[in-house]
Amino acid sequence: MFTQFSIQTPSAVIGAELQHKIDNKTKPLGALGELENIAFQLGTIQQTLTPDVSKPKMIVFAADHGVVAQGVSLFPQEVTPQMVMNFLMGGAAVSVFCAQYNVPLRVVDVGVNAELAAHPLLGARKVAFSTKDFSQQAAMSAKQLEQAVQAGVDEANLAIDDGANVLMFGEMGIGNTCVSSCMMTALIGVSASDSAGRGTGLDQAGVSHKAQVIEQSLKRAEQETGQMMSEWSAQTLAEQVGGFEIVAMAGAMLQSAQRQTAFVVDGFICSVALLFAQKVAPNVRDYAIFAHQSNEKAHKMLLDYLQAEPILSLDLRLGEGSGAILAYPLINSACVFLNKMASFESAGVSGSES
Template identity: 50%
Template sequence: MRIPDILPLNQTGELAQALAASIDHKTKPLGALGQLEKLALQIGLVQQSCTPGLQRPVMLVFAADHGIAETGVSPFPQAVTQQMVLNFLAGGAAINVFARQAGMQLRVVDAGVNHVFEPCPALIDAKVAMGTANFLHSPAMTAAQCATAVQRGMALASAEIEAGTNILAFGEMGIANTSSAAALMSVLCELPVHQCAGRGTGLDDVGLQHKISIIEQALAHHALPRDDVKQVLATLGGFEIAMMAGAMLASAERRALIIVDGFIASSALLVAARLQPAVLDYCVFAHCSGEAGHRLLLSQLGTRPLLDLGLRLGEGTGAALAYPLVQAAVNFLNEMASFASAQVSGPA
């Protein structure tokens, strides 16, 4: 598995100073645009430009099934994964609505759904297998399967960038994938499962306790070393999570901006960041979801999201909703007058 070389952003160099000066001299009080100012600076550094632009925004939604679903960790049957993929392809899901609204191109990727889809121009077939194994008893993926998923994710993101994209957002669909995300977070962040696992698609109190118990049993069974990130991912992850992690790494390597969605996407980024920490410099965190572990995971990643709407849908919906804020950061940097150009008196 190739781990990309990712250059950290230079936060103190000449470009950073020029961007900061441009932002500070806009017709506003210092810092008055809050997080948008930090976002504009970040985008300028990613693109190595004082006049950055957003080109051909793409939303990649990765779908896959999880063997752990057979233990009853989700109130929904596994068949919902394939049904929702068909809904995406028909244009009827929330992500279809929000991506259209934001002007983002939507790509639906079969990373490992337990279903054979008819060929469809709107569906990218990157299937590694018909879902993962049940990680309660055995690793979810073989090392080879995991490496394949990561490499395919890298290839998909690279293809979009070669076609002209410089900003990619990531979403997912997979019944029981909050269990994989919580397990990954628990091991990689050295946190107890009960702080990482939430209600997912709507578990009641009894269901939540069952989910926590299943994950705890799995982690006790595998006794994974947290510093072997590839083994942790293969043992506990999903094909969509591994593919997202690869796509994020490739995006950062090629200096594209990454919009991170909710809990599952953040768990993929956690994996990517443990493999190559500089990937975090290229990430915009869209929102804090209503899933219990997400706020804590964002804290572990040392970041502050743009939105906090109580979303817990996945699909990339939060990332699509945050995209106009990314546009606003670029637009004010490029279009807002400075005190000098507007002949407005600056601060004394």
């Protein structure tokens, strides 16, 4: 199912020209800091000296999780469809920020445990009404995994075919910080106590319980598969402890990269989706721009593992793409300075003598 992805590292041929253009703007070398790195990355991805992110698209994937039955979330599962409706009605944080920056929003149901009424902003790609409780059995079947990944692929294609030149991803699903922590533990081998965090506001006892559920779930899965989790393929990992919205996001990231389109990674859960996508195709990482470091405990560890430099650090822990949309104006500014800022030569300004 993952053989459809063949992602190439962006060609480095244009790199010298891009760096020369960046360095010869009317500023000291490196003075625009991370904006220069973003401009270079976007220019390399788009293979142009004039990168453009003026046609963004925010895609929020939503699904429910059977493991919520184990008491790993402060909020009940009914909140997932309620929040999806809030997105669609324009009342959520990601909704108002998208409206503020004139960024089109699409919400994709890949596994919400409710029937959702049709809406112009809603993508109806439901795989099932929630994953199974992975503390007791595999989260999803091979067919369901394939459907969830394809949902992400189809959404990325839909946006890019419509002209989007940068994609932003978000998620919604009560219990998905637990799922993400479990996937992170399986993917990089950290302990459950290191990967489990507060999520929607658990106290320390709740976090400890979440870590115990993760440990028990991974042991169950190792026994069922007859393999240590370090030996699992991407498919086995997702089937055993994945979430529909997380693997759909991974599919969208993989397809975005395959089509040489940059994408913005939101917080902890989106970063886990990228970590999973990287297991499928390592070069997907080259197309990712990291929006922010969240307040979720394991996110700093994960960003370090990915060797990622996030744009913002605002103590956010909301998810739903909120950090990605807040970072978008700065990503756009990276293009603006590269495309419109004067060079030393054009402005008649003397450059450095070194």
